[in-house]
Amino acid sequence: MRLRFILSQVGKGLTRNLAMTVSVTLVTFVSLVFVGAAALIQTQIGNMKNDWYDRVEVSVFLCPPGEAAVTTCAAGEVTDQQIEQIEQVIHSEALDPYVDQVWFETKEQAFEAFQEQMPDAPWTQSLTVEQMQESFRIKLVDPEQYELVADELSGRQGVQEVVDQRALLEPLFLVLNRATLLSVGLAAVMTLTAVLLITTTIRLSAMSRRRETGIMRLVGASNLFIQLPFMIEGAIAALAGSALAVLALWAAVEYLVQDWLAAEFTWVQFVDTADVLTVAPFLVGAAIVLAGISSLVTLGRYTKV
Known part of the structure; x- marks a missing residue:
């Protein structure tokens, strides 16, 4: 009721x-x-x-030909000796706890990747392999630790720029x-x-x-x-x-x-x-x-x- x-x-x-x-x-x-x-x-x-964040990489772009505006590239294109020294730093005890994987991208690989990413751009037809730049691609254990890696590699001879892909996101x-x-x-x-x-x-x-x-x-x-x-x-x-x-x-x-x-x-x-x-x-x-x-x-x- x-x-x-x-x-x-x-x-x-x-x-x-x-x-x-x-x-x-x-x-x-x-x-x-x-x-x-x-x-x-x-x-x-x-x-x-x-x-x-699990996929982002730190890209270490090496000095290309004719890049004199950057102090570390004043001597011209990166040499094999400088590439070896940079690789030693990446695999050093200081950075080893923060680095998961490392890839070296040659000019040929960079050219192929660029053509795949922008196949229809007319100005890409004038690019050549020699105009591309070599780079190291570094995957970090913790992407938040980018600054530690950048501080170690930035300013070294042969390094044009260190870019954190996370900054793009x-x-x-x-x-x-x-x-x-x-x-x-x-x-x-x-x-x-x-x-x-x-x-x-x-x-x-x-x-x-x-x-x-x-x-x-x-x-x-x-x-x-x-x-x-x-x-x-x-x-x-x-x-x-x-x-x-x-x-x-x-x-x-x-x-x-x-x-x-x-x-x-x-x-x-x-x-x-x-x-x-x-x-x-x-x-x-x-x-x-x-x-x-x-x-x-x-x-x-x-x-x-």
Whole structure:
């Protein structure tokens, strides 16, 4: 009997304030979409770092012919003796704990790689093997230790430049991190809006049912029994918003990320629907907490005996 009464009160509240309930659902939906998007972007950053940081190399470019602008190349093209000295430094006791693998790329190999990477560029047809430069490719045990290797090799005779490929990825990660911050900021604003809407909806519902609430107080109903219908109303609206948010994120990842981006950029490990399902419980939990806090703040004032 009590359950039936509570459910009837919930139904009355939802129908009486249908427009506000829909507003709460939509605002909760938008705010949780931003929260979920921020979580998925951070997951994507983690995937890319784990995948790409394991592949990045330190490239030690040796002096090519006619490179006199760099002090270490003032004597001209790198000599065999200088190449041997640089290789000894790479394999020295100082760098050995940080170096995983080393490859030496000849002019011929550099020319072939360049032709493969840019086959359609017209100006590449004028390049010759002799214009290419030799280099060492070093894979580190820990890519974060790049500075130690660069300090040992930079400034040595025959070395034109030491390049960390990871530096090419940092701008991308910076953009993604800023997108995360933007999503979090928008989520915070929309969450505050959702809280205010939920409290307003519950307050209007409580005020419209002051007569029923007064009767329930007279017959000795507890605060929990009086407040429970209002709390359920807020929870239903918030949970509906969270369900819509999960559905929207799932659709975006499935059709936009997997069917389009993943097909175009096969070398990138994108987030998938499994990641959305991992985030989903947290979004549902956030909706429950959101509704619970809003209900307690409002009901404590308008329905407490």
